[in-house]
Amino acid sequence: MPEYPAISSSEIGSLWMTYQQKTLILRMLEYFIEKADDDKAKEIMTSLYQEIHPYVERIVVIFQEEGVPVPIGFTSEDVNPEVPSLYDNGFDIMFVRIIKEISMAMHTLNITMAYREDIIDIFRELTGITQKYYEYCTQYLLGKGLLPRSPYISVERKVEFVRDISYLGGFNPLTGKRPLNTVEVAHIYRAIETNTVGMKMILGFAQAAHEKEVSKYFAKGGDLAKSLIKEMSEVLLKNDIQVPSTAGGNVTTSKLSPFSDKIMMYCVSLFCSFSLGGNSVGTAFSQRHDLPAKLAVFMKDIYEYAHEGATLMIRHGWLEEPPQTEKQTKR
Template sequence: MKKSALTSSEIGSLWAEYINGTATHTVNKYMYSIIEDKDIKEIFQLAIKTFEQQKKAIGDFFKEEGFPVPIGFNDTDLYIGKQRLFSDAFCLNYLHIMTIHGILGHNTALCISVRKDLRSHYDSSSLAGNKMYHKTIDLLLEKGLFQRDPLYYSNENPSFVTNEDFADGFFGKGRTLAATEIISLSLNLKKSIMAKTLSIAFSQIAGTKDVRKFLIESEKTADGQIKALAKILQADNLPVPKSLETEVTTSTESPFSDKLILYHMGFLFQAAQNYHGAGLASAMRTDLVATYEKTILQNLLVTKNWFDLMVKNKWLEQPPLAPNRNEIAKNK
């Protein structure tokens, strides 16, 4: 039986997976080249091999549909042999966070896929992502590098909200954080810590003034968001995930193209919007709502500056567009 054509949503998900995947894949290849720890090196080798298989599968989908395979990122964006930029510990944390992004992307793509072979592709990709998640968690725990979320102590019986003060988080009048609110608080903090650390590292090695300026500003934005979220946890005497800045060396030799550096940071800030939105949706305290709303607006500004800079340098690859019917009619 002849396959049905891929829908616009299916093409869009494949395109995004290819661009984002090749960006992360290029960074993974650099990290693999510098990692000294045998266990961490082994897990990166698996991540590289896994994506190479997924990349081929995505390319085949495009070719079968008559679409050009995206350019994305490749070895022209990678300069192996430069001075070490990251510690082994940072590399493992990076792989863990990017695996989380990958799992979310695969699951979202599966939910908009209709054709069976594409669903099978995302099933396989999700399974590989889940396995990588378990491996990164296990290794972080084994190395003593993983910080667990705060512990809560059980009540004797379930209880119900009894007054409107439950939503008041300002001026110390409100209740302590709910376990459901900790989910997004903790995850958003860890992702902001990763974004800040990469901004610092990339600002040291970026080749152009405009890119360095953007990275310095994005570092300030991420730092402000970390402080805002940490303040909420600390008010309840809850621990804050540790920073990763000291896992970046003082190297100024860039192993990456400025195109890759800038794209990667834009991806992180755009992806963060999903998690901030989830945090906003689960927030039941007014201070949390206000913090997430402010963070989302800040990220929109960062993304706008990122877009302008990517376009200025002709680095932003264009996704497939809907046919312009007016132009087709004019050119008849």
């Protein structure tokens, strides 16, 4: 066995976050696999489960060897595969696809904070697995007609350079706004697509949550996702760009939750963090001033919503602390 240096603080933190996320995914997959009504979808999810499960065990071994407390994460107590389906018509793969998109971002960031070869290997291998299953999910949904492609548009036939600062404009009602460019369309549509899946997820959570205040919190999140979808869709429509509709992934009438409130709250927190990051990228690459302004308002609302959720989780004892720095004894 090779000898490695002691684990660093950033490596502990990134492995801890990975453990939380992977145990969440495993519990969600256990339910979706049990309820899958399509053989191909079940095959994708079962194979994914089998590939990522060993990485949870590898993290446990590293923590035990380094004397780091093994996190609780999410266990069999957080899932009940026996209850009726909460979603139907392809939502399982829609959810897995978004989770894999979140994982790609996390593993890419985590690999930049790792120094030990064994830990770098974990994130490199997880990145490969994530990309593979993201592609599987995308092709599955396209084949089933459950994933509309981003809008098709006509583009200029020659290369142009920006020659006037008005290109950046967006506020002057007299001069109007220039047409959206393809980079801006891409980020706007991605926000619509991910929030549509997130809205369906959280409305199902609201319908089945055990605690009344948690149900109300989820319903509020559903309204927030709806408002973002509406606002961004209007931006496209004002540019004569039709917004493709997302079919399938419906919430059923079941009010029996397959998941604990704890795991659903953490899942929503994960989606909020992902949304904040995605909107930040969209803001950075939008060159029309009105678009970052719109996204900034939503980022503020999402941040406040996430903070409200963290407060709710603390009140119920659901928010697990990352490993803390040891307190120094004063002399």
